[in-house]
Amino acid sequence: MNIFVLNCGSSSVKFQIVNTDLDLFESDLDRMVAKGLIERVGTENAIYKFETEGSESVSGTGAVLDHKEAILKIKEWIESENTKINGVNGWQDIQAIGHRVVHGGERFTKSVLIDNEVLKQVEECNELAPLHNPANLKGITACSEIFGDKIPQVAIFDTAFHSTMPEEDYLYAIPYEFYEKYRIRRYGFHGTSHRYVAYRYRKISGRVKEETNIITLHLGNGCSMSAIKKGYSIFNTMGMTPLEGLIMGTRCGDIDPGIIEFLYRKGVGDFPAIMNILQKKSGLLGISGISNDMRDIEKAAKEGNHRANLALKMFALRTKRYIGSCLAEMGGADAIVFTGGIGENDVLSREMICEGLECFGIELDKELNRQDTKGKCMRISKEKSRCDIWIIPTNEELLIARDTVRVVKNAPREW
């Protein structure tokens, strides 16, 4: 089956066409046959780039005033005579659409076929992810308008994988009535990525789900860590919103909530302004004052910049602390898996995070860690390390495509 995987942000639309065959799931023959991105959606000068497997890409700029126009532009490209996509000659060759939806609240614990009732319930989750869910919904509505009900649409939620967290993990120690009344709790995010890399690790290492505990580290612009016990997520560092937990590119992660009131009293701004600082001007950027990009920070640190060096140390320390916390909660781990832009590519961060964990049987092989790992799944722990350390490139689109097929075919979910 050819699945159109769609990821709509507030001003961007990303897509992939994944060729997936349910019977071949376990043989890894699924693959991306086309992909693309439109940025600055909603403007006269949107930028687009489309490419097909193994051939030249096309790019350009032009007016793309809303999500529907963006999807129509992609459709036009797919149907153009000049576009050669393996196995896809036009829309008639796309069998289903899989949408990334960020927040599924407590209602959605797995991927679902979209109908009017589902749409209404996703809309009810908007207040939990006001920056993301409305854009995801726009993508779904636009597809319904363009394709009618001829093509099934499936929603895959970032939060769903974490729906197995136990109460003691997801509740905050504030009056219980706020959970009952407003559903204030930890939801966890990046679920598609954590679920995918945990699955890949078990598959590559030949481990059985029921006997394997894994700590997955998704370190990109947004960063989160999950404790995955016997195949189920029991903890994710992100909370009710993706602001909690690890230090990120521009997000602060954990802070004392008292700081928010203090900043307010100091006249730094009203609550939205302060939240904006914590979301967009904190993290690596806020500490270093240089950049939210790990590459810039490391370059500056090498040149002797104190605050860049401090940002590196704080990033590694916070991450290490949470590894300790996941180890304690699961009673040890069989593997630690790094993924995301930093997790997959950044030698120094991995080294700093793993330093000092030898006493827990976590021993990084510094030589292996320094190998060129780009795009590769690789073990980077020493042979004698009790706990495996792996780099596994994430592939959320593949998981979305596979889930879409499963939902459409009503097949059981295996991972």
Ligand code: ADP
């Ligand atoms: P997102 O969370 O937006 O999907 P990514 O997973 O692409 O982000 O991660 C982006 C971050 O990964 C960048 O900000 C950068 O700090 C880091 N990164 C990407 N490539 C490298 C690299 N080769 N070396 C070190 N860091 C990298």
